[in-house]
Amino acid sequence: MSDIAKLQIGEDSYEFPLVKGTENEVAIDIKSLRGATNGVITIDPGYKNTGSCESAITFLDGEKGILRYRGYAIEELAEKADFLEVAYALIFGDLPTTEQLEKFHTDIKSKSVVDDDIKKILDAFPKTAHPMGILSSLTSALTAFNPTSVNVDSEEEMYNAIVKIMAKFPVLVAWTMRKQKGLPLNYGSKSLGYVENIMKMMFEEPNEDYVMNPIIKDALDKLFILHADHEQNCSTSTVRIVGSSHAGLFASLSAGISALWGPLHGGANQAVLEMLEAIKEDGGDTKKYMAKAKDKSDPFRLMGFGHRVYKNFDPRAKIIKKAADEVLASLGVEDPILEIAKGLEKEALSDPYFVDRKLYPNVDFYSGIIYRAMDIPVEMFTVMFAMGRLPGWIAQWKEMRLNKEPIGRPRQIYTGENVRDFKSIDNR
């Protein structure tokens, strides 16, 4: 293949260089397009054909169902690594040695106290507030209690900012749930691993010692790993674009949390469970809901099905389906919701509407079932996703700042009124 793309606009032709990735993906570099063509731009709502950056963090091939972080296959990471190791690899480029991991964890533990005034902010939220709104607000509010702005040219300052948020975010996650459940706000223990500590903070009852279930710990580790990064998705692009204005790390993350909240993105895990509940309440007739999903005059979509990039299968869904079976078996949960989920999956996988459009179960089809078995309230599901996605967002923000990417500022094609005269209010 030549390394030049040719563009013809009317009589004029232009040439643009091709950019190749290490997995041989090809992009046309149109940085000079507007200048060369006297103002012509490209338009691509939803960015289905647009690369926003070059990135060395995550590779995914939606056709082949491949997902790798820093070159490591997701299947292997989910099987052999723990969440903190994966977080380290995403943020710093490779899996840590024992010493590197220990230092990272020790540094995180040393920053894991959240300013007590954060409790006052949390206290002001009504109990009915959505946990994603609370988490986004508290993450932004952390800025007020950590006033140094990060000098990204200083490795030390960058490292300290990363360690701080890795330490404090789990506290916010746990407190968000405890607020909703009416439980006292607590802390974990420095003697515990990163994920065990999150579990203790979330699940410990005030009147009994917390006993960790290793199967739940293992499933949570997997869920966090599977959610840890997914290249330039909606929330990650949000983190990068907010960070590109040189807003701080915590503010950028807070915006990413808001982006993740939506039901077409991270909010899908909540939406899946609500959908399954609704089907159960309505008598469990999966065929009726399959028909609704296919009916173009009905806005209903089968939540947890389809993905912008995976048009074959979502490799994360395979791993999580197995974990869901293990957790339910170990907890002895017989959940009718799981039967409805399995029924829907079976029907969709053999239905021409879903097969032709390459709509397969995505990671969120199963994650909610596991969270429910762990007794995590449905509105907290997307918060759990955010906990897993944290290292990915940090890694992407860091890469964007270190690459000195320019401020994100797309163009548009204006389709509004041409210039018109102002009419005073009594003449309108």
Ligand code: ACO
């Ligand atoms: N149920 C029914 N039909 C669907 C579904 C669905 N879940 N998803 C896509 N379709 C149909 C669309 O109606 C469209 O049909 P058409 O070609 O006849 O018009 C076709 O499939 C293509 O759909 P698009 O919306 O164009 O696909 P896109 O790539 O833009 O959207 C998305 C992907 C948003 C994930 C979509 O599949 C969806 O809404 N799924 C349900 C929500 C969900 O599970 N989101 C989680 C995503 S994973 C994550 O964020 C971690």
